[in-house]
Amino acid sequence: MEFKDLEIFQMVAEKGTITEVAKQFSYVQSNITSRIQKLETELNTPLFNRHRRGMSLTPEGKKLLSYSKKILMLTDEMKKAVQSNNEPSGKLEIGTVETVYHLPKILSSYIKKYKKVDLSLFTGVTELLEEDVLNHKLDGAFVTEADFHPDLVSYEVFHEELVVISDMRHYTLEELKNEPFLCFSEGCGYRARLETWYKDENVKPQKVMEFGTLETILRSVAMGLGVSFVPKSSVTHMVQSDLIQCHTLPDKYSKIKTVFIKRTDTYLTSTMEKFIETIESNKQVSIENI
The missing domain is CATH 3.40.190.10 (Periplasmic binding protein-like II)
Known part of the structure; x- marks a missing residue:
């Protein structure tokens, strides 16, 4: 079983169609199909129900998806850990509530200094962003201070x-x-x-x-x-x-306080470490609230 097979399986499970996944990986559709069939043969069980609207997971497929997410997450974390002494690089996916007025200054300071980092920003409300960080969909998020899940750690950014x-x-x-x-x-x-x-x-x-x-x-x-x-x-x-x-x-x-949250159990890569350092160095308290 190869990591790429699991990655393809996970993508098909999310998209529900081989056509979209083939485009995403720049593969021919038959390649995607054969990889899925290979997985089903190795596990000796059907992973998808095939129908006109696309593909949906069987009960066994749902079990595999749960393990697949954990395996790929640990694989990604392993790569980051091994490369932790390198200059910050790779993807960094950050969430934020819409009203973080000082956020551009933080992002600008970080991106100008660490040009090898591919930073993506996603907006949402506090509860959904917290959920996305917990589920490893985001590396971290700027949110309104609340009673967070115990698996999260928060860093104060500024008062509002x-x-x-x-x-x-x-x-x-x-x-x-x-x-x-x-x-x-x-x-x-x-x-x-x-x-x-x-x-x-x-x-x-x-x-x-x-x-x-x-x-x-x-x-x-x-x-x-x-x-x-x-x-x-x-x-x-x-x-x-x-x-x-x-x-x-x-x-x-x-x-109210705006804070930055991340999971407590994820490896602190140099990319995230430098991002938190940038937050600390740009920490602001509004003059009106002093």
Whole structure:
């Protein structure tokens, strides 16, 4: 059994079709088919159900997929460990919540210094990013501080002040409670904070509207569609342009930390070690919160 066979098997399991996998590996389809058949022969069991829509795993295939992920993960970790004394290089896949205003400075400092690293960035909400790090889909992630899984370690990045934002009409806090609430999907740390405020005030938002990007939320607030809860640092430019206004809430709801998380049990490669060093050297605390 070869590692490449397991890699191909895992990709077919995820894609559900040999055609896409053949394109990804630049192989002819018959090559992919023969490798899958070879695995099935070696294990003496069918791994896939073949049907018109593609291929789906048999119960035995699902078992193999679980072991395959562990084997390939350990293989990758082994390679990184052996090469740990080399200059940082290879892939580094990092997740982040959309509102990390200071992130470009951290990434720029790292990429300019370690040019051999292929860094990819993925956005999402805190809960989903935590899950992806736990499941080895991401090497690490910038998220809102929370009670994380014990298999994760966190590094403080900076403090933020969250503010309620609205358009330029005059509002009291009581009036803001009745405005539609514009937010990211469930699992967002900022959304959870504002929902706690609503709950403590015995208020149920009249309408909750979910959006996929911060930019869309900010534009919608400026157009008077509703209110949202975001880091003050991410909207300074809009406040200065008189597009929106900020409303402060008590520290219990507004003071928050952004942290970087990674698994505790993964080998600390030079690539990740230098990334964490870059975070530490660029650590910022907003002047407003000092």
